[in-house]
Amino acid sequence: MAGFAELGLSSWLVEQCRQLGLKQPTPVQLGCIPAILEGRDCLGCAKTGSGKTAAFVLPILQKLSEDPYGIFCLVLTPTRELAYQIAEQFRVLGKPLGLKDCIIVGGMDMVAQALELSRKPHVVIATPGRLADHLRSSSTFSIKKIRFLVLDEADRLLEQGCTDFTVDLETILAAVPARRQTLLFSATLTDTLRELQGLATNQPFFWEAQALVRTVEQLDQRYLLVPEKIKDAYLVHLIQNFQDEHEDWSIIIFTNTCKTCQILCMMLRKFNFPTVALHSMMKQKERFAALAKFKSSIYRILIATDVASRGLDIPTVQVVINHNTPGLPKIYIHRVGRTARAGRQGQAITLVTQYDIHLVHAIEEQMKKKLEEFSVEEANVLQILTQVNVVRRECEIKLEAANFDEKKEINKRKQLILEGKDPDLEAKRKAELAKIKQKNRRFKEKVEQALQQQEASRAGRQGHPPGVQPEARSAPAPTQDPA
Numbered sequence: 001m002a003g004f005a006e007l008g009l010s011s012w013l014v015e016q017c018r019q020l021g022l023k024q025p026t027p028v029q030l031g032c033i034p035a036i037l038e039g040r041d042c043l044g045c046a047k048t049g050s051g052k053t054a055a056f057v058l059p060i061l062q063k064l065s066e067d068p069y070g071i072f073c074l075v076l077t078p079t080r081e082l083a084y085q086i087a088e089q090f091r092v093l094g095k096p097l098g099l100k101d102c103i104i105v106g107g108m109d110m111v112a113q114a115l116e117l118s119r120k121p122h123v124v125i126a127t128p129g130r131l132a133d134h135l136r137s138s139s140t141f142s143i144k145k146i147r148f149l150v151l152d153e154a155d156r157l158l159e160q161g162c163t164d165f166t167v168d169l170e171t172i173l174a175a176v177p178a179r180r181q182t183l184l185f186s187a188t189l190t191d192t193l194r195e196l197q198g199l200a201t202n203q204p205f206f207w208e209a210q211a212l213v214r215t216v217e218q219l220d221q222r223y224l225l226v227p228e229k230i231k232d233a234y235l236v237h238l239i240q241n242f243q244d245e246h247e248d249w250s251i252i253i254f255t256n257t258c259k260t261c262q263i264l265c266m267m268l269r270k271f272n273f274p275t276v277a278l279h280s281m282m283k284q285k286e287r288f289a290a291l292a293k294f295k296s297s298i299y300r301i302l303i304a305t306d307v308a309s310r311g312l313d314i315p316t317v318q319v320v321i322n323h324n325t326p327g328l329p330k331i332y333i334h335r336v337g338r339t340a341r342a343g344r345q346g347q348a349i350t351l352v353t354q355y356d357i358h359l360v361h362a363i364e365e366q367m368k369k370k371l372e373e374f375s376v377e378e379a380n381v382l383q384i385l386t387q388v389n390v391v392r393r394e395c396e397i398k399l400e401a402a403n404f405d406e407k408k409e410i411n412k413r414k415q416l417i418l419e420g421k422d423p424d425l426e427a428k429r430k431a432e433l434a435k436i437k438q439k440n441r442r443f444k445e446k447v448e449q450a451l452q453q454q455e456a457s458r459a460g461r462q463g464h465p466p467g468v469q470p471e472a473r474s475a476p477a478p479t480q481d482p483a
């Protein structure tokens with residue numbers, strides 16, 4: 001198998017890899033590094049934890065060493081924490097170059113960032129919103145001459161989720177040169193391939209892992225069917241078991257909203273589990289501090305929204321628990337990919353209620369793999385049920401007293417103002433949309449009821465009892481990155 005040197009990398013970079021413990025290139029690195037060194041655009045789609053970051057960092061550093069100037073490369077990524085992680089890889093691998101990097105993310109001082117940008121760093125790593133703000137408001141720097149544009153988690157940057165990057169991306173793409181190399185990476189590129197191909201037009205090289213299953217083999221994936229009302233007791237029971245059975249343990253729990261994340265964090269702490277939360281309602285400094293405490297194993301449990309579902313590389317994580325079943329298969333793939341990284345073993349357990357079974361089927365279909373059942377002695381769970389419910393209620397009351405919802409509303413309004421939108425108009429638009437949705441839902445329910453009645457009376461006429469009807473309940477809407 002070819003080593004890093006055979007891929008065309010210089011000896012100083014090969015030495016940096018060796019020092020970091022990267023002995024052999026991973027398949028995505030084997031595929032993409034030579035193509036990038038040749039000057040081609042690149043779309044790299046490989047499983048979580050397979051080394052995609054080094055697949056673009058290494059060839060960029062090589063090209064930078066041949067023709068160093070600032071700003072040479074711009075990396076865009078959807079979350080702030082990920083921007084810091086990518087910057088660290090550039091810094092460590094690029095140390096012999098005296099690499100100057102600059103991180104431009106929201107929640108940090110804008111003036112200090114503007115100053116840093118004006119000093120022409122070699123590499124800028126940014127979240128789209130904040131970089132676009134700088135481009136709109138300042139003329140002290142330019143990205144007109146960049147050689148490389150990287151979109152990490154490219155599909156997330158292009159999709160219109162809860163955080164929509166498209167307007168900011170337009171601003172950024174208008175400011176970068178047409179003659180550049182564009183590198184796009186993710187574990188789930190395929191459903192946005194057409195948009196991505198529009199961005200990478202310079203002899204694009206497409207690399208995709210040849211594998212039937214879309215998650216790594218070392219990942220043991222389970223589901224646990226739980227009644228909605230007992231979910232939290234199951235969670236406490238699962239954690240207690242891990243704590244009892246493992247000396248060295250580390251768990252990430254994913255929740256669907258910031259509020260649930262905060263309540264569960266408070267609740268787990270009441271049970272003396274060393275837990276920290278990470279969600280977008282927290283101040284940026286608190287977010288970094290929480291992550292640092294979890295990374296250094298001071299806290300064993302990180303409870304997070306999907307703000308932590310992509311890209312985070314924390315090798316010690318052995319278990320991922322999905323407190324809610326993700327509404328989209330690709331969110332599931334990224335979440336469970338926080339464990340079993342770089343060849344390590346890991347386990348993922350998804351709590352599934354009676355209303356989420358169709359979501360599990362969708363996940364299995366996309367992954368091309370069946371989840372196995374995780375068995376738990378329900379009697380043990382029922383023993384702690386009352387206690388868990390009481391503690392949760394206490395936490396809910398405490399959070400309500402701290403005006404969590406009000407703060408969330410204020411934050412939302414601030415965000416809309418920053419985006420140049422009128423919060424009142426937006427609220428009106430949303431209310432109208434909700435009304436239309438509700439009307440549609442009622443209409444659908446009426447049609448379903450009428451169909452069921454028709455079926456029942458037909459069966460009655462034919463003299464045999466009607467077949468078992470599916471429960472007339474509309475499925476919960478898929479959750480889109482709520483963070």
Ligand SMILES: Nc1ncnc2c1ncn2[C@@H]1O[C@H](COP(=O)(O)OP(=O)(O)OP(=O)(O)O)[C@@H](O)[C@H]1O
Pocket residue numbers: 021022023024025026029046047048049050051052053054186187310311312313315337341342
């Ligand atoms: N050639 C290699 N040999 C051994 N370990 C490697 C190699 N390349 C990267 N790694 C390590 O593998 C881990 C995962 O890498 P990385 O974070 O780049 O994964 P990724 O493919 O970007 O995952 P995700 O899709 O979750 O973002 C990191 O800890 C990294 O240091």
